[in-house]
Structure formats: structure tokens, C-alpha cells
Amino acid sequence: MKNKILLSIISIWIILAVFGVAYNCVKSVAEIKTWAFLSDAQKKEMLFGDLYDFLVFIEKHTNKNAHILIFSKDVRTFYYSIYNLYPRIISVATNKQDLAKSLAKTKYDYVVLYDQNASVSGYKLEASYSSKLTKDFGGIYKNND
Amino acid sequence: MIDLFIVILSVIFITGIGFSVIKWLKLLSGKDNLLTLGYSYGLGVGLISFQLYLYSRLNVSWDKYLLIVPWGLLMILFAFLNKKRFKFNFKIPKLGKIQYSLLALILLAVSYTLLEALLRPVSVWDAWAIWLMKSKVFFIDGKIMPSTLNYVRSDYPLVIGLLGTFIYLMLGKVNDTVVLFASFSFYLFLGILFFGIIKERFGITYALLATFLLLAVQNLIRHGGRLEVGQADLALGYYFFICLSLLLSYLKNNNFKILILLSVFMGITTLIKFEGIPFVLVLEAVILYRIFTKKLYQHLISMLLWIIPVVDWQMYKMTNHFIYTYFSGRPIVVSTSKTINAFWITFLELINVKSWNLLWITYLYSLFTFKIFRNREFIIVNFMVLSQLAVYILIYILTLNNAPESTIERLLTHLAPMAMLYLVLLAAEKNLKTKINRSILFRHLRWKV
Numbered sequence: 147m148k149n150k151i152l153l154s155i156i157s158i159w160i161i162l163a164v165f166g167v168a169y170n171c172v173k174s175v176a177e178i179k180t181w182a183f184l185s186d187a188q189k190k191e192m193l194f195g196d197l198y199d200f201l202v203f204i205e206k207h208t209n210k211n212a213h214i215l216i217f218s219k220d221v222r223t224f225y226y227s228i229y230n231l232y233p234r235i236i237s238v239a240t241n242k243q244d245l246a247k248s249l250a251k252t253k254y255d256y257v258v259l260y261d262q263n264a265s266v267s268g269y270k271l272e273a274s275y276s277s278k279l280t281k282d283f284g285g286i287y288k289n290n291d
Numbered sequence: 292m293i294d295l296f297i298v299i300l301s302v303i304f305i306t307g308i309g310f311s312v313i314k315w316l317k318l319l320s321g322k323d324n325l326l327t328l329g330y331s332y333g334l335g336v337g338l339i340s341f342q343l344y345l346y347s348r349l350n351v352s353w354d355k356y357l358l359i360v361p362w363g364l365l366m367i368l369f370a371f372l373n374k375k376r377f378k379f380n381f382k383i384p385k386l387g388k389i390q391y392s393l394l395a396l397i398l399l400a401v402s403y404t405l406l407e408a409l410l411r412p413v414s415v416w417d418a419w420a421i422w423l424m425k426s427k428v429f430f431i432d433g434k435i436m437p438s439t440l441n442y443v444r445s446d447y448p449l450v451i452g453l454l455g456t457f458i459y460l461m462l463g464k465v466n467d468t469v470v471l472f473a474s475f476s477f478y479l480f481l482g483i484l485f486f487g488i489i490k491e492r493f494g495i496t497y498a499l500l501a502t503f504l505l506l507a508v509q510n511l512i513r514h515g516g517r518l519e520v521g522q523a524d525l526a527l528g529y530y531f532f533i534c535l536s537l538l539l540s541y542l543k544n545n546n547f548k549i550l551i552l553l554s555v556f557m558g559i560t561t562l563i564k565f566e567g568i569p570f571v572l573v574l575e576a577v578i579l580y581r582i583f584t585k586k587l588y589q590h591l592i593s594m595l596l597w598i599i600p601v602v603d604w605q606m607y608k609m610t611n612h613f614i615y616t617y618f619s620g621r622p623i624v625v626s627t628s629k630t631i632n633a634f635w636i637t638f639l640e641l642i643n644v645k646s647w648n649l650l651w652i653t654y655l656y657s658l659f660t661f662k663i664f665r666n667r668e669f670i671i672v673n674f675m676v677l678s679q680l681a682v683y684i685l686i687y688i689l690t691l692n693n694a695p696e697s698t699i700e701r702l703l704t705h706l707a708p709m710a711m712l713y714l715v716l717l718a719a720e721k722n723l724k725t726k727i728n729r730s731i732l733f734r735h736l737r738w739k740v
Contacts, residue, residue: 148660149721155656156718159649160500163507166648167399170512174403181410186468193414225420228443232428235442 196282197223197260200275201230204258207273207286208234212255217245217262253289260284294462294469295409301461302332302476308362309334311369318552326491329484330552332476333533336526337559338362340453341600347435353460384495393499400506401479408475408516412468418521419467421445426455427465437611446613448562448604451523471520478515481529481708482506488536488712493719501715505708510646514704523564524704530560530567532708534574535675539668542581550578550593558597562604566705569682571597573675621690633687636695637680646700647707654710657717666720672713676706 181189190198197220204227208214213235216227224238237254239245245264249257257266261282269287276283309331313319319327339358346353386394413419421443428439429452440446458470482502490498505511514525537553540546557574560567575594582590641651654676657663663673683702687695 152653152657152660152718152721155649155653159504159653162644162648163504164396166507166509167396170403171399174406177407177410186412189411189468193411222416225416225424229419229424229427233431 194226196277196280197226198230199277200260200282200284201227203273203275203284204234204286205231208256210234213237213252214256214258215239215245215248215252215254216258216260217264218260219262220260223260253291255289257287257289258284259287294466295472297462298458298469298472301458302473304359304362305335305339305457306332306480307335307366308338309336311362311366312338313552314373315365315369316548316551318548320548323487323491325483326487329480329487330533330556332480333530333556333559334552336454337450337555337562339457340450340559340562343429343453343456344435344449350434353433353456355460355463358457358460386495390496390499393496393503397482397499397503397506400503400512401482404478404506404512404516405472405475406516408471408520409468411518413471413521415519415521418519421447422451422523423455423467423470423521425449425452426459426470427467429453429456430459430465437607437613440611441614444614446608447523447564448567450559450562451526451564471516474514474520474522474525475516477526477529478506478511481511481525481532484529484533484536485708485711489715493715497715497719501711504648504650505711508646508648508650508707510700510704511707513646514701519701522701524701527560527563527567528705528708530556530563531570531675531679531705532712534560534570535672535709535712538574538577538675539671541578542667542671545581545585545587545590547590547593550590551596553578554593554596558600561597561601566679566683566702568601570675570679570705573678577671577674621692623689624691625689630688633684633695637684637687637699640695640699640703643700647703650707650711650714651703653714657714661717661721668716669713672709672716676709676713679706 181192184192187198187202204214208231211233214227214231215237216223217239218224219240221240224236227236227238237248237252239248242264245266248254249266249268254269256272257269259266261284266287268291269289272286272288274283274285306328310327312334313327313331319330339362342358342361343353345351346357351357413423424443425440425445425447428443429435432439435449454473455470458473459465462469482505485505486498486502489501510519511525511528513519514522533556534553537549537556541549541553557571561571575597578590582588640646641655644652658673663669683699687693
């Protein structure tokens with residue numbers, strides 16, 4: 147009896163696996179239609195939304211070895227910035243107190259605000275960003291020194 | 292397209308390194324080429340990572356040619372010394388209808404997994420925040436710098452990161468889409484190895500069926516090529532499976548060369564993810580038990596092969612004052628609700644048919660229904676699976692910020708190939724392969740085992 151049950155489970159498993167392959171084949175065709183004809187940048191925009199666009203914007207307006215403070219409430223911004231913007235050194239502030247503390251302690255090459263409004267004395271606006279698709283906005287402020 | 296071609300060549304090269312070393316040192320004598328190939332990618336990945344790590348420690352440049360030439364010479368030397376003995380004779384056996392059908396299903400599964408791996412850039416958080424992050428920063432820095440490791444806030448071991456770095460060095464640039472072919476390769480070589488092991492013992496049809504069931508598990512497909520690709524979990528599952536298969540081999544014949552290879556793989560396994568350490572410790576306990584009961588004291592020296600890399604990595608972290616460690620972000624806190632949650636979520640994932648098909652349900656059924664301690668292989672395989680699962684649940688219970696909801700499916704990926712091996716052994720022992728042959732499902736297909 148135990149063996150018969152085991153055999154039945156394995157038989158159902160095999161049937162499900164065959165259906166799974168069929169399902170995955172159909173799904174892959176749909177995935178190809180969605181992704182295959184996009185550029186690398188378009189794919190990253192689809193995956194990471196405005197954040198990717200914004201990081202490309204930062205990359206364009208900052209030096210390669212700059213030390214940048216990013217003020218953003220989204221924790222993903224920090225890790226994704228480190229990944230995308232290396233060798234730029236990224237620090238992050240997630241609230242206004244953090245931002246004030248960091249600015250008092252360290253002289254950054256740039257301060258970047260993403261979806262946040264704040265005053266950053268000692269830095270002047272280098273470039274502004276506004277998303278084409280959403281309400282996201284941002285600004286890059288360069289150290290006056 | 293050229294990038295992809297270079298990455299494929301790099302993976303072939305890495306596999307070639309592993310293959311040459313295994314064959315040259317006769318570490319798997321008596322095993323066929325397909326089975327050796329299954330182990331080769333894993334060994335090659337460990338060796339090129341060690342090479343990059345060593346070069347960095349000795350301040351040797353990561354110049355492409357300085358990396359390739361030593362291995363190239365080794366492969367040429369191996370081919371020259373073995374030109375009479377070694378033949379690339381992968382014999383293609385004569386297959387029946389059902390065997391062709393199973394092969395076609397396997398190839399379909401592998402094909403769409405590969406296709407999807409290359410369709411998108413890396414997208415899952417851990418892949419870019421940990422593994423490919425290291426690949427990228429090491430590539431840009433041209434070496435491993437402790438300050439950079441502190442900067443990226445990770446003290447995870449380096450093998451997977453360095454594999455990506457090796458690919459980038461071969462490409463000469465960062466390409467976070469084609470690099471995923473190296474992750475897909477773990478899925479592919481797991482399939483080859485699994486097939487090779489089952490075929491050696493139970494014949495080709497049973498091996499094809501078991502391999503198909505393994506490779507069609509949705510979670511392995513996700514880690515091999517869908518949105519989870521680029522993480523280290525499937526790689527760890529592959530290395531766990533390698534270690535277990537070599538352990539079973541060693542326990543069968545006490546072969547010292549198998550133990551040497553196993554120890555090398557144990558060293559690599561500990562340097563894939565932290566989860567490799569408890570696994571290797573349990574494995575070593577089994578080996579030590581065998582060594583002492585059989586009085587094989589000269590085998591004790593093999594331990595150095597995995598202990599040295601582990602100790603070296605721990606010393607490296609200590610001497611370079613790593614700030615962000617695994618436990619620094621996960622303080623120890625125990626609570627009843629956390630304990631219940633750990634068991635409950637793990638159970639829910641085990642019965643999640645969407646992710647695992649019936650793998651874990653069959654495994655649980657067999658655990659509670661059959662005598663799992665009847666033979667030595669059953670004991671060893673289940674001991675390795677269950678002890679590791681117990682470690683994961685314990686970590687959920689003991690540490691904070693470790694939610695089983697978001698991680699248990701990844702952790703079970705480590706154990707799935709071993710659980711599958713147990714089910715294959717059990718089904719073979721129960722002679723179910725013959726019964727499946729006679730069942731309604733295959734009656735009309737005239738499946739000959």
C-alpha cells in the first residue's frame with residue numbers, strides 16, 4: 147500500500163513536470179516578446195524604474211572618483227547606487243537629521259537629493275532631474291570649494 | 292553576441308581546468324567522462340577563484356594572459372601526457388522512444404532556462420547587492436581590497452564574486468547580462484552530474500527520468516535562469532550535492548584520492564556561502580567517524596585541504612577589521628512567535644507545489660512512511676539533508692532580521708538535489724522503476740529499464 151501511494155505520487159509528479167515544461171515553454175515565448183528586442187538600458191528601466199534613469203543621470207554629471215552623499219528614503223537607492231556608480235563612493239542619508247549630521251561631518255564632492263527637498267548649504271545646484279514617466283525628481287549639488 | 296561567445300568559452304575553459312586536474316591526478320579513476328565533467332565545472336570555479344585570490348594577495352596583476360597561460364599549459368601538458376590513454380569517447384547510447392521523449396523534455400527545460408538567463412540583466416536584489424557587486428568592484432579595482440569589501444558591506448566568502456570577476460576579466464568589461472551564463476552553468480552541470488551518478492548505478496532511462504524531474508523543479512529553473520539567477524544558492528546546492536556524492540563514494544571504498552577531491556570541494560563549499568560551513572562540519576564528522584572506526588589515520592591529513600582556506604579567510608577578515616559581518620546585522624533574539632513562525636513557514640514552503648512540484652511532499656511522505664535508517668546510504672543522505680535543514684530553522688529561531696518568508700525557498704534550493712537523490716535511491720530500492728514501467732503512464736510507451 148505504502149509503495150502504491152509512493153508510486154502514485156511520483157506518477158502525479160511526472161505529469162505535473164511535463165505540464166510544467168509546456169507551461170514554461172509558453173511563458174518563455176511571452177518573455178522573449180517582452181524582453182528580447184529591448185536595449186540594455188530599456189531592460190534596466192523596466193526592472194528598476196526611474197531609479198536606473200536617475201543613476202545614469204548622476205553618472206553623467208559627476209566625476210568618476212567623486213564622493214557622493216545621496217539623500218533618499220528608499221533603502222534600495224543606496225545599494226543600487228553602489229552597484230551602478232562604482233568607483234564613485236556613495237554615502238546615504240535616509241532622513242533630514244541624517245543629512246544634516248553627514249553634511250556637518252564630511253565634505254562631499256556632490257550631494258544628491260532623490261525625491262526629497264532639503265537645503266544643502268555650501269553646495270550649488272549642478273543639474274536637475276525630473277522623470278518622464280512618474281513624479282520622481284532629483285537634483286545634483288556640487289561642492290562650492 | 293561576441294560577449295556571450297567569450298563567456299561560453301570562459302565556462303568551457305573553467306570546466307577544462309577542472310577536467311584536466313581530475314584526470315591528471317586520477318582523482319576519479321574508474322568514472323566515465325560524463326560524470327567527471329559534472330564535477331569539473333565546480334572544481335574549475337574553485338581553482339580560478341583561488342588563483343585570483345592568490346594573485347591579489349601576492350600583488351600579481353590580474354592580466355588576462357597571466358591568468359590563462361598557467362592553466363593552458365597544464366591542459367596542454369595533460370593532453371600530451373595522456374594522448375594515448377585519454378580519448379574523448381562520449382558514446383551516444385541507442386535510445387528508445389521514451390528515452391528520446393525524456394531527453395527532449397530535459398533539453399527543453401535546459402533551453403528555456405538558458406534563454407531566460409540571457410534575456411535580462413541581473414535583477415534580483417542579492418545578486419547585484421552582494422555577488423555581482425563584488426565581481427564588479429574587484430574587476431574595476433583590479434584586485435581584492437579589504438576597504439572595498441567594507442564599503443560594499445559584505446563579508447560573504449568570495450568564490451562566486453570572483454567567478455564573475457574572472458568572466459569580466461575575460462570580457463574586458465562589465466556585462467551584467469551575459470555573466471549570468473556562469474550562474475546558469477551551475478544548473479546545467481548539476482543536471483549532468485546528477486544524470487551521471489544515477490546512470491552509473493541504475494541505467495540510462497531511470498537517470499533521464501530522475502534528471503528530468505530535478506531540472507523541471509520550478510525553483511531550480513528560477514535560480515538557473517529566471518529572476519533569481521545570479522545568486523549563490525543554486526551553486527551551493529550543486530556543491531552540497533558534489534560533496535554528498537563523493538562522501539558516499541568514499542564510504543564505499545575508502546579511496547584516499549576521492550577523499551582528497553572531497554576535501555577540496557569541502558573547502559570550496561565553505562567559501563560559497565556561510566551555510567556551507569555547518570554542512571562541511573557535519574560532513575567532516577562523518578568522515579572522521581569513518582577514519583577512526585576503520586583506523587585510516589593517514590587520511591586525516593586531507594582535512595587540511597578545506598581547513599586552510601576557511602581559516603585563511605577568517606584570518607583575512609579579522610586582520611582587515613571587517614565591520615559588517617553576518618551576525619552584526621542579525622543579533623541573537625529568541626521568541627516563541629519567531630520559533631513557531633520558523634517551523635510554520637518552512638512547512639508551508641515544503642508543501643509549495645508551485646515552487647517544488649512534489650519533491651518535498653514526496654520526501655516528507657517517504658520520511659514518515661518508510662524506514663529511513665534501513666541502509667547506510669539512506670542514513671547518510673537524510674542525515675545531511677535534515678541536519679542542514681535543522682541548522683536553517685535554528686538560525687531563524689535564534690537571529691533577528693532573518694525572515695523565513697523571504698529566504699526559505701532559497702535555502703531549500705541547497706538541499707533539493709540531495710533530497711532528490713534520496714528519493715531516487717528509495718524508488719530504486721522499492722523497485723519502483725520497474726513498477727513505473729508497468730504503470731498506465733508508460734504502458735503504451737514500451738519503456739525498457
